[in-house]
Amino acid sequence: GIQVEQSPPDLILQEGANSTLRCNFSDSVNNLQWFHQNPWGQLINLFYIPSGTKQNGRLSATTVATERYSLLYISSSQTTDSGVYFCAVLNNAGGTSYGKLTFGQGTILTVHP
């Protein structure tokens, strides 16, 4: 199956700093999603981004599918950005793997005031 590696595993920031989280994957994908798991456990879908670049407020993401990686950028970080960021991927071109997202191990982000 597809292997997903996220880096760094842990990241500590001061409020206002910028950061880049990386997701490498071992095979071609046609579904890639970034999630934020808040301290209460809920997973929030940040981006659906199998390729290209998207922005949503202080967050943006870029996926370079040909080179098998995706980046999540957080600018002007806030304490509410703390939590775990997961990258999850899928290749369902064959039509048999719907929904079977493979998650990376996550990046634990802590933003201090």
Added chain:
Amino acid sequence: DAMVIQNPRYQVTQFGKPVTLSCSQTLNHNVMYWYQQKSSQAPKLLFHYYDKDFNNEADTPDNFQSRRPNTSFCFLDIRSPGLGDAAMYLCATSIRGGTVEKLFFGSGTQLSVL
């Protein structure tokens, strides 16, 4: 607001005592998933329903069952919980059939087994 709702938020059960976790959705999505997430680990897919079709993952223990009586509700039944089943259980939904399958998660049920 349309959403995925899980109840209860925290569930405590005894070793071997059956327990049921519930999930409901107002998104009218045709797919509902159950994930298990243990501490400091990534979510692990247990099974999912595509409409009424049940799809079990090969490594999901027989102890775990699921029911989807209608589009809006899905239940996770653990027949004889063991200590190793203590985890966060996450329900998610998506729409299958278009070009984008984006998952929406509920807030989870944290299960403790005593």
